[in-house]
Amino acid sequence: KQEVTQIPAALSVPEGENLVLNCSFTDSAIYNLQWFRQDPGKGLTSLLLIQSSQREQTSGRLNASLDKSSGRSTLYIAASQPGDSATYLCAVSGNQFYFGTGTSLTVIP
């Protein structure tokens, strides 16, 4: 069964800092990998989708990379802002979607 792990579980950074969130998965036979943001008590907002044939995707200050062979993805956030504070989840799709444990990010003004 696919297992998805995110490290660190929690991260606190000062405003303006660049940061990297990590996602690892055990089965490289995936169709795609998706990064989400979740605010407390809310649903998930899709941030980036990387197809299995792609290496990275960019949207604004966000850049996600995928190394399928090693079972890793990173989400890079440039020039972090307090509004970036949320939980970030990665999910991989095989025969279903498997979600990671999440990284809780706090950006301190």
Add this chain to the structure above:
Amino acid sequence: SAVISQKPSRDICQRGTSLTIQCQVDSQVTMMFWYRQQPGQSLTLIATANQGSEATYESGFVIDKFPISRPNLTFSTLTVSNMSPEDSSIYLCSVTRGSVYNEQFFGPGTRLTVL
């Protein structure tokens, strides 16, 4: 993208009762999914609901406890039956356009508290 709404947004229920959660999508989609997110946990897939067929349940979830309807390509309901405090969670519906190859979109969630 897809715009998804859920009703109710939150509810507080008594043990032994049932609650039906509605999920409405702004356009036709093939696959709809229901997830549970227990406090402090990640998402767990309950079932996949395709229009015109019975829902497919994941291990640990049964139809008697979580009956699902999918009457058309824009709507689905999930019922949480005979609730206990362990059912207190956020319940989320999501959709993809076509298959698991495609981007997944989520509704705002239903926060359920069972007393």
